[in-house]
Amino acid sequence: MSDEQAVDQLVRHPAFRAHDTPLQIFNRATDPFLPRVKDHLHRTLELLDELGLTNHMLVITRWHVLEDDVARLERLQNLKVTILVTWSGISDPRIEPIDSSIAQKSLKTLAAFASRTRRILYWRPIVKGLNDTDDLIAEAHSMSQFADATVFTGLFHREQIRDYLRSVNVPDLYEMVPRRKIFPREVEDRILKAFSNTPIFRKTSCGVAYAHGVHDYNxxxxxxxxxxxxxxxxxxxxxxxxxxxxxxxxxxxxxxxxxxxxxxxxxxxxxxxxxxxxxxxxxxxxxxxxxxxxxxxxxxxxxxxxxxxxxx
Incomplete structure (x- = not known):
């Protein structure tokens, strides 16, 4: 399917509402800024923008966002684009195979060259006993200075995640495998204390809304x-x-x-x-x-x- 066909299917979908429906792109099976993907990312955003649509567009990445990428994003005129830079600070490659320094560099690139395009430090997943140390919280706070807002959240502890981690000899992170994310109160309290004077949000749409100066669509x-x-x-x-x-x-x-x-x-x-x-x-x-x-x-x-x- 071409980018043009994908956009046409989207805008014709019965559930799509021009200017209202919040959108995400390439957020499940791949990363939107991978070399073989990002041309499709940019082209799709440009096609939607040319239609005059002002919908929120959330782009979630943990990969390299380059100066050229930002320049192309900045040429958009209508879509409310937010780049959510995912960072966990987890250094164990069995759990987090992507070097967290990549996200740090991408966030700094966005801070240096983006104006219309909003940027969020997407701090996730935060797991008690794994990446909730005082040093990592301080590092996240330092990174937040390069973002329009910070969104923090816990872990969807699924059976598949637990099975994989057991297969690579990582002890169980939690006992439960619940429907909702696990994020202990004690961890949240310590983070909020450290971020007392910095915009931080529990929900993604809240951080996105703040970054654009509009109300929360959720x-x-x-x-x-x-x-x-x-x-x-x-x-x-x-x-x-x-x-x-x-x-x-x-x-x-x-x-x-x-x-x-x-x-x-x-x-x-x-x-x-x-x-x-x-x-x-x-x-x-x-x-x-x-x-x-x-x-x-x-x-x-x-x-x-x-x-x-x-x-x-």
Whole structure:
């Protein structure tokens, strides 16, 4: 499939909303800045930009971002492009095969040459006892000075990850293999103390919104205490945009993606649905600007959507 065909399929997709749907590219099977990939990255972004689209475009990388790459990104005029530079500080090659110094250099290149293109230090995964030392936290804080914002998060501890790490003789990182990310409270507390005067965010979309000076498209403001670390000016921006959908709007969005309309509940800060898929929830979430949860997977106050381990 050509880049032109891919863009055409995207903009014609029933779930795509011009200027609203947040987009990501090459974030699963490859890295967007690998030599054989980045020409497709740049061309795809240019094609979308030429359509006048102002959607968020998240580009996640741990590879080399060169000055020429930044120059090409800077020529875009419409898309809200954010480069999320993934860094973990993990030095054990059995766990992290990519040298973390590459991300450091990429972030500095973006800081030196990017203006319109936003940059985020994507600090992940943070694992208790592995890369949460005071020295690494201090190193992350130093790197954050080259970013518009820092987003920090824990580990999706999947069976496949545990099996692989066992195969290379790495002791189990955690006991549980939960549905949500593991990020112990004690680790978060130490990081927040170190970053007390630096913009740092628990959620990716919050960091992206802050970097662009717009509201959070995922509506995290409605979830208790997620935003208690956000800068006051950003909270004001999100508060002004955080308005509940009408019942008719919500029902239309739900029907559009085949969600069961019976049992949909609207609370002051979020929406609860039943028997839903992640894709269905995200569509309604982005259309309304309100968090959408399935009642089978409730969010617990103060845990910020994280797994139980490290919070009980």
């Amino acid at each position: 509506g995290h403001l409605g979830i208790e205490r997620i935003c208690d670390i956000c800068p006051a000016d950003q909270v004001k921006i999100c508060t002004a945009a955080h308005k509940p959908p009408t019942q008719l709007q919500l029902l239309n969005f739900a029907k559009e993606v085949g969600l069961e309309v019976d049992g949909i509940e609207v609370f002051p800060g979020h929406i609860v649905v039943g028997n839903s898929t992640e894709q269905q929830r995200y569509f309604v979430q982005h259309a309304t600007g309100f968090q959408v949860h399935d009642r089978a997977h409730p969010h617990f106050p103060g845990r910020h959507g994280r797994a139980e381990e490290g919070w009980t």
